[in-house]
Amino acid sequence: MTAEIHNTLSWKDKLKDYKELMKFTLSFTVVFSCVICYLLAPKVVEFDWSRIILLFIAGMLISGSANAINQAVEKDTDAVMKRTANRPVASGRMSVNEAYTFALIAGLVGIIMMYYFFNLSSALVSAFSLFLYAFIYTPVKKISSIAVLVGAIPGALPCLIGWVAGNDDFSAGGWVLFGIQFLWQFPHFWAIAWVAHGDYSKAGFKLLPADKGPTKFTAVQCVMYSVLMVPVCMLPYYFGLTGIVSFWIVLVLNLFLIIQCVRLFNAMDVKSARRVMFSSYIYLPLVFLALLADKVH
Numbered sequence: 001m002t003a004e005i006h007n008t009l010s011w012k013d014k015l016k017d018y019k020e021l022m023k024f025t026l027s028f029t030v031v032f033s034c035v036i037c038y039l040l041a042p043k044v045v046e047f048d049w050s051r052i053i054l055l056f057i058a059g060m061l062i063s064g065s066a067n068a069i070n071q072a073v074e075k076d077t078d079a080v081m082k083r084t085a086n087r088p089v090a091s092g093r094m095s096v097n098e099a100y101t102f103a104l105i106a107g108l109v110g111i112i113m114m115y116y117f118f119n120l121s122s123a124l125v126s127a128f129s130l131f132l133y134a135f136i137y138t139p140v141k142k143i144s145s146i147a148v149l150v151g152a153i154p155g156a157l158p159c160l161i162g163w164v165a166g167n168d169d170f171s172a173g174g175w176v177l178f179g180i181q182f183l184w185q186f187p188h189f190w191a192i193a194w195v196a197h198g199d200y201s202k203a204g205f206k207l208l209p210a211d212k213g214p215t216k217f218t219a220v221q222c223v224m225y226s227v228l229m230v231p232v233c234m235l236p237y238y239f240g241l242t243g244i245v246s247f248w249i250v251l252v253l254n255l256f257l258i259i260q261c262v263r264l265f266n267a268m269d270v271k272s273a274r275r276v277m278f279s280s281y282i283y284l285p286l287v288f289l290a291l292l293a294d295k296v297h
């Protein structure tokens with residue numbers, strides 16, 4: 001009986017470790033945006049659950065693979081940051097080899113699924129995205145804040161991947177959706193870097209736009225990118241992809257994000273940065289759900 005309980009517990013713990021290895025919540029949000037952009041593609045005319053589930057599984061495997069490589073590469077730096085010290089590889093609960101083996105299998109299976117169930121273009125962009133995140137963004141994080149710009153490309157490519165999986169082309173709508181997620185990442189991440197600045201500098205990461213840590217310049221960048229999102233978020237309407245209702249909803253959500261960034265600029269404190277961080281978490285899914293609900297068929 002005791003052995004049985006022990007087995008159950010260790011399975012649970014292993015599963016929890018794999019969930020953390022693939023950064024489940026982050027991967028889930030990334031794949032959520034990919035699925036929404038797939039459904040927004042004009043050639044996707046029906047809501048086919050089996051295809052959505054296939055895209056979701058493939059996306060989770062690819063993003064999970066990228067994050068497993070990231071955690072294997074960053075095991076020493078993750079170990080010194082409070083936020084990441086308990087990750088499976090950083091804490092020593094999982095070997096680097098196990099993480100790489102998972103990454104290899106998950107990455108290959110995910111990319112093959114994209115090719116087999118969707119198309120070659122979406123498989124190739126997925127492979128490119130994985131490469132960019134795991135092998136370019138991850139090492140550059142220690143060198144310069146330019147890493148955020150580099151990381152924002154694989155961060156936004158899932159939108160294009162979803163679109164290409166549905167439409168089998170690289171038409172404007174896919175790039176517009178890519179653009180929304182691309183710009184969103186700057187206020188999202190600079191707010192996080194502001195809150196976790198102490199941790200990041202302990203590990204030697206140079207991710208904020210100013211070397212000294214959070215400054216007015218960081219806040220100005222948050223305001224600037226959130227303002228830039230207003231015209232970009234209007235493009236789905238102008239391209240005839242979505243209707244007027246989502247146009248207004250998205251505009252209100254944008255104003256909400258701008259206000260949080262302006263409050264950060266005025267207050268220059270961690271409390272306001274945390275508010276921008278949480279606003280960014282709710283902003284993106286709401287924008288995508290509004291666009292999907294208002295898709296023009």
Ligand code: HEM
Nearest residue numbers: 023025026029030033083148151152155156185189192281
């Ligand atoms: C340059 C690109 C990005 C950077 C540098 C970045 C960085 C981060 C970091 C460091 C955290 C952890 C915050 C914490 O532990 O409190 C985080 C959380 C989060 N990020 Fe991002 N992110 C980026 C892009 C994205 C993208 C593209 C998405 C989804 C579409 C996303 C969604 C999330 C979500 C939902 C969380 C909260 C859940 C979690 O902690 O796992 N991020 N991000």
Ligand SMILES: CC(C)=CCC/C(C)=C/CC/C(C)=C/COP(=O)(O)OP(=O)(O)O
Nearest residue numbers: 030062063066070126129130133151154155
């Ligand atoms: C299709 C495909 C493979 C897409 C890749 C998607 C992906 C994983 C996007 C995340 C973007 C990103 C730069 C996150 C921050 O990671 P971080 O390493 O700075 O976070 P950390 O400090 O929590 O490790």
